[in-house]
Amino acid sequence: MFGHAPEIPVFPSPLTAPLRLAPLAPMGLALTLIARRLIARHPGLIARLGDYGDARFAIDPTDLPLTLLMHPHPTHTRITLHRRPPEADARIAGPLAGLLGLVHGAYDGDALFFSRDLVIEGDTSAALALRNAIDDAELDLGAEIAGLSGPLRAVLSPLIAAAGRVTGVALTRVEGGMA
Structure with a gap:
């Protein structure tokens, strides 16, 4: 029914030390600008969220000492970084490599969820809408x-x-499938 969850690389703990000390506001601003560019290039992302276009999503890479709070909007998308998971409509948590793998089509989200490598809390319908919007856009964050x-x-x-x-x-x- 669902694919087997692969072994997901974990960000090495010693490499996270600079993130514990780094100022969050400049990184949040940089991520906000990248997100706005993505939305400008892929306007269907917001439309695909439907009723959840104003939802707040906490993206929690569990192997990093920070959480992203994403508030999508057609022209005013905002991402802020937090040391602890902030209040959000939906929280999506997992290793950074797993979260990036979901965005890039490398991993099957259902397999990650059922293997507990991915945790969804709060409004699961909002999280599913975000997943579907990202899947449809076929994003390539590296590019x-x-x-x-x-x-x-x-x-x-x-x-x-x-x-x-x-x-x-x-x-x-x-290209060509999931792990």
């Missing part, structure tokens, strides 16, 4: 971020792809 780098794109794109191969983390869209 989007490389696209922001202007002339450095030619260098950054292969570096992102190589980092994905070395770490086993889906940093770009996976």
